[in-house]
Amino acid sequence: MSNRVVQGRMVTPERLAELVEGESVMDAEAIEDADRDCPECGGDVLSVGYMPDITAFVTAYKCQDCDWSEREE
Numbered sequence: 001m002s003n004r005v006v007q008g009r010m011v012t013p014e015r016l017a018e019l020v021e022g023e024s025v026m027d028a029e030a031i032e033d034a035d036r037d038c039p040e041c042g043g044d045v046l047s048v049g050y051m052p053d054i055t056a057f058v059t060a061y062k063c064q065d066c067d068w069s070e071r072e073e
């Protein structure tokens, strides 16, 4: 497990992926620290790789401090 605090809440990799995807995901890898700062607030950005469905793999980026997020297919 690699639970992390995002916007004051402890999240699992699956939960972090769901926050960015907006719906449930099939599988998620461990949360990592992305080597970038949030463009909105300058906060720390986390990344998580996940499969929204069986044929796709997405890397999601999510700020720990605000609502900013981004996804890369």
Ligand SMILES: [Zn+2]
Pocket: 038, 039, 040, 041, 042, 043, 063, 064, 065, 066, 067, 068
């Ligand atoms: Zn932010």
